[in-house]
Ligand code: BES
């Protein structure tokens with residue numbers, strides 16, 4: 451442990467400077483105009499892996515954004531850890547709400563502000579630097595493989611193909627990912643599950659052109675009103691989702707599991723205060739942890755139509771649109787839920803409009819074991835660096851590759867994230883605490899150490 455903290459102390463500034471270089475790349479995967487930045491970021495990650503001591507480093511081309519691979523195989527008889535992360539980031543919009551520009555990392559109050567600071571550049575880069583540390587101090591205890599992709603924020607569709615075509619190259623005993631949150635630094639935790647996702651876009655069309663709302667309003671259905679009604683009808687008075695069959699395969703947690711989950715520290719007043727809301731909302735009969743971690747949900751991610759510019763324009767829009775996503779829990783399947791949604795949305799549409807549904811990406815839910823050697827290694831590592839036993843939690847977000855790794859390669863994952871829900875992932879002013887960054891670099895070598903040790907026992 452002392453060796454680790456000493457190394458971090460000695461290289462403190464450089465470890466931070468390199469992360470800043472990484473954060474300056476505008477690697478937004480959702481918008482093709484950033485393609486050149488994406489390619490440059492992949493090259494940068496490859497170079498940094500090589501510098502840290504990785505071999506067989508390759509920027510692997512796919513039909514989409516490249517995947518960066520690298521490895522260091524020290525001994526075939528030792529276990530292998532596959533580190534996964536993503537170098538792509540969410541769009542920085544709305545730009546005007548950033549206090550400092552999203553791609554000019556800035557420190558305020560000990561926190562790094564930049565798009566991707568936490569999700570996931572700040573987090574996967576800890577692994578690159580922890581690896582460098584282990585190589586430089588001669589303490590790498592197991593084989594290590596890196597797979598850092600560039601399409602996580604848009605559904606990882608090409609990664610599935612890559613994983614399928616590279617099964618032997620990716621062979622490992624465990625997948626290690628830092629792309630999730632902890633409860634807080636005082637209450638370190640390990641996520642033991644992720645929700646799945648089904649993302650669709652809907653279009654409701656009425657008249658063949660925008661109309662004068664005085665001349666035609668009241669006689670022709672307004673697609674915006676109809677869409678709003680259709681969306682509103684998808685939750686009942688208890689905030690249950692009304693799509694028939696939606697809950698069919700949902701596995702209810704046992705009383706013990708619910709109890710354990712709700713044991714984690716939670717301050718409702720703090721939670722509300724942080725978000726600026728006076729009251730919480732959600733499915734009746736469930737706590738906040740249950741609502742976000744173990745229950746499926748449906749959210750409107752965007753809704754538009756008609757005139758949204760400056761001033762007023764009296765128009766009855768020809769069409770209205772929305773982006774809608776559903777978070778899924780075990781044992782729901784994303785293809786199946788997408789079909790249930792599509793059928794339902796078509797069925798509830800009145801004859802006064804036409805609807806079109808376009809599925810986007812999706813991913814299956816996943817739970818990670820808590821009785822494995824790898825999970826115990828993560829527990830021991832966190833206990834040692836934080837001085838506290840980590841609390842198991844269920845995360846509300848999605849990382850589609852986790853279920854895919856298990857299905858394609860039969861490998862389970864450990865989610866050892868160091869972010870905080872308050873880090874504003876996907877929001878303006880995303881941040882990552884410098885403390886968390888160094889803490890991660892400190893904890894990761896301990897994971898490898900205990901993983902190798904426990905495998906020997
Ligand atoms: N790192 C997040 C997922 C996450 C965040 C998990 C916080 C647990 C806690 C990831 O980058 C992400 O944002 N995933 C997307 C899914 C993807 C298919 C667009 C998500 O959850 O919306």
Ligand code: MN
Nearest residue numbers: 569570602629
């Ligand atoms: Mn992420």
Ligand code: MN
Nearest residue numbers: 540569603875
């Ligand atoms: Mn994300």
